[in-house]
Amino acid sequence: AQSVSQHNHHVILSEAASLELGCNYSYGGTVNLFWYVQYPGQHLQLLLKYFSGDPLVKGIKGFEAEFIKSKFSFNLRKPSVQWSDTAEYFCAVIRLGSNDYKLSFGAGTTVTVRA
Amino acid sequence: GAGVSQSPSNKVTEKGKDVELRCDPISGHTALYWYRQRLGQGLEFLIYFQGNSAPDKSGLPSDRFSAERTGESVSTLTIQRTQQEDSAVYLCASSVEVTNLFFGPGTRLTVL
Numbered sequence: 001a002q003s004v005s006q007h008n009h010h011v012i013l014s015e016a017a018s019l020e021l022g023c024n025y026s027y028g029g030t031v032n033l034f035w036y037v038q039y040p041g042q043h044l045q046l047l048l049k050y051f052s053g054d055p056l057v058k059g060i061k062g063f064e065a066e067f068i069k070s071k072f073s074f075n076l077r078k079p080s081v082q083w084s085d086t087a088e089y090f091c092a093v094i095r096l097g098s099n100d101y102k103l104s105f106g107a108g109t110t111v112t113v114r115a
Numbered sequence: 116g117a118g119v120s121q122s123p124s125n126k127v128t129e130k131g132k133d134v135e136l137r138c139d140p141i142s143g144h145t146a147l148y149w150y151r152q153r154l155g156q157g158l159e160f161l162i163y164f165q166g167n168s169a170p171d172k173s174g175l176p177s178d179r180f181s182a183e184r185t186g187e188s189v190s191t192l193t194i195q196r197t198q199q200e201d202s203a204v205y206l207c208a209s210s211v212e213v214t215n216l217f218f219g220p221g222t223r224l225t226v227l
Contacts (some may be wrong), residue, residue: 042220043119043218045207075179101171105150105157105159
């Protein structure tokens, strides 16, 4: 079965620090990859996604993620975080070329940014 | 509507009672998903509806769980004889294509 691993359960940072959240998946075929974010009191929303092409994808609010196929990874980065980036972040994967249309999610990483 | 809506936003129930959770997807979205998020865990797939096709119920954890969808609109998730381990946030999402899900705010279910 598809599995998605997020390495950090809780990350605490100061403003202006750099952020990197790890994500690895287990499926070796073609995948689409996503990062979702849930700000306090808000819905889950899409932060960025990778389908094909340039493995470095840019999302909203200065976030980017790099797909490294050989490492089955899709790590999320932001060079300089703000207090408003405090949220829970979820990595998600969907397999292509199969009848599996279910997004598989990681357990999530809670990011707390201190002012 | 503007987004996916779910009701109630919070539900507290006693063990053994039945509960019904509702999801109103975005108009025109043919696909509808239910996920569950237990404390400290990722989102767990429950069930998927796509148009008039038979739903994929492979994620339902037991026969106490069932879901229905009326055409391409409202869906209800029913949990019978609730147990404490059913406590979670139940999320609904809808989409036109599988790679772009829009999530609702969730229903927080607490089983005492």
